[in-house]
Each structure stands twice: as C-alpha cells, then as structure tokens.
Amino acid sequence: MIESFQKRVTTVMALSAALSCLGCSRAPSIDIIGSFFPVWLVCLTLGVILTFGVRYLLLRYRIEQEVGPLALFYPCSVILITCLLWLVLFR
Numbered sequence: 001m002i003e004s005f006q007k008r009v010t011t012v013m014a015l016s017a018a019l020s021c022l023g024c025s026r027a028p029s030i031d032i033i034g035s036f037f038p039v040w041l042v043c044l045t046l047g048v049i050l051t052f053g054v055r056y057l058l059l060r061y062r063i064e065q066e067v068g069p070l071a072l073f074y075p076c077s078v079i080l081i082t083c084l085l086w087l088v089l090f091r
Helices: 002-020 041-061 072-091
Strands: 028-030 035-038
Touching: 002 041, 028 041, 035 041
Parallel strands: none
Antiparallel strands: 028 035
16 A cells, blocks of 8 residues: 555656746847857846837826826737747747
8 A cells, every 4th residue: 555655656757847847948039240148148138128108108198197106007019029039029
C-alpha cells in the first residue's frame, strides 16, 4: 500500500514537472542595432510614446479635464496601448 502511494506521488510530481516546462520556450525578441530586446519592452516603450501623443491631442482640443481622474487615465492608456500593440504586432 505504501509503495502504490509512493508511485502515485512520483507520477504526480513527474507529470507536474513536465507540465510546468510547457511554457518554457524562447522569449520573442527583436534585433535593434545588434542587441536583442524582448518584444514586451518594445511594446511598452511604444505604448508610453503613444500615450504622450494621446495627451497632446487631449490638451490640443482642451478635453483633458473631461476624461476623468488623470491619475488613472494615463496608466490605463499605457497598458491598453501596450497590450494592443502586443496583440496586433506579435501574436
């Protein structure tokens, strides 16, 4: 009875180790001037730059005060733009 329990534990541990390695693949990266950068870093940089563009447009048309709490709007727009860039360009 103890041996069957040990076999089950060994089988479960081996299966969980195998399943945890499924996500271990190479991270997507791109070459920028000879150095490889992770793609999420490029998307985040572009997201911040495009959020500055959104802020410029809101200031230009004088509607920045109407978007709600600014402490939430800009970080959320960075996250939104970053995730959209990731999905559109790299998935």
